[in-house]
Amino acid sequence: MQESRKKKVRGRQGSVFTKEALMSAAAAAFADRGFDGATVEFIARKARVNKAMISYHFGGKEGLYHAILLSTFAPAVERMKALRDSDQPADQQLKQFVDLFAGLVARQPRFPAMMLREVLSGGRHMDEEILPLFLTVFSTVREIVAKGIRSGQLRSVDPLLTHLSLIGALVFYFATEPLRDRLFAEGKLPVVKQPPAAFVKHMQEMVARGLAAELPKDAPGSTGD
Amino acid sequence: MQESRKKKVRGRQGSVFTKEALMSAAAAAFADRGFDGATVEFIARKARVNKAMISYHFGGKEGLYHAILLSTFAPAVERMKALRDSDQPADQQLKQFVDLFAGLVARQPRFPAMMLREVLSGGRHMDEEILPLFLTVFSTVREIVAKGIRSGQLRSVDPLLTHLSLIGALVFYFATEPLRDRLFAEGKLPVVKQPPAAFVKHMQEMVARGLAAELPKDAPGSTGD
DNA sequence: GTCTATAGGCTGATAGAC
């Protein structure tokens, strides 16, 4: 079976495949070790690709980092906008926001940790192309909450603080999953591990109860739309 | 006034002063740039101390990092234990936990970010001395919530998920404050900046509402203990 | 597009003077 003809076996694996392998391996490495801790040699080894490919395809380590941010934010922002502009009550939108966030994480499991590090760095690597995308995500919850308050469906909370408490809990949860898994595996957490879906549900309940408008003394229908 | 006798002017500034300056500067640098990104030269410059002092006082960069974790966790753990063992209802304890957390951050503003990076790294730098302290902090909220559920004061939530949502929001908020401040300063956040106390209050309200036991149809006193 | 070999720069640590 022509084992020797490696190039043929790999097909047109080249460019696209190599680039994706590098981006995936790099996202994990940046998440685990930070920008400076993730060496190009480590990233290339994990991606099973020659390290010179990083310069060839992305113009260097910085370019690879940037490509990951852009290719992850772009589709995420589209979905966030669609949700924000959907014609639904705010409480439904917030519930769906949590689901959407979890869905995005399922596609890019290490992105929350990588992005969290970026934010901790004061956004040092976010240029004029990335920052607007980041700010759009930043505004989604805020705008949904503001709308819910205007309509009287939610109690009068600060939209920015609400955003921070919700997205903070979500990012933290998903970004820190590797350590929890390690602690579970070593028997250092004397509780049972719950799947991510349990946390999603927990957050949806906390948000629903935490933001619900105070019930009037004895109003019958605050149920429907 | 004997300006030339520097050693006299500095008094017994030596050891203690130098060590504290290094730990403070290093905590900020580790928070901002990560372990690998924070070079010993940068840390020493910020501390206005010679970089050789890092090896002399802490045995190297790693030792400095470890010393910061230990000296910050030790007193924090004591306070957490005292709170957990205090004889108060769970809802009061949770409220005070948030205050306690904010108080600790006021003393060590960059520790949340540094610790968050540590967790993102899978706890790579936490040895047998640090890990138990970390796990104690990890268990405080969990145990308070478990107690509150047993007593019927809180609804039946998962204590671990509750811990993660609360501490995740808190850590995220304080760790990411520098970026928000930058965005505010650049006019990129079209909202007014709130002081940290506002977020503390927000979290306390979210927790109180999110965890409160369902009210029985018309029970008069679910107030007292 | 991929790989090897290497150049050039930066980093953490420390010997030795004070």
Next chain:
DNA sequence: GTCTATCAGCCTATAGAC
């Protein structure tokens, strides 16, 4: 305890063969 000078190791990037 502090400082200067120095070094070995590691890192990113790239030239050039294939």
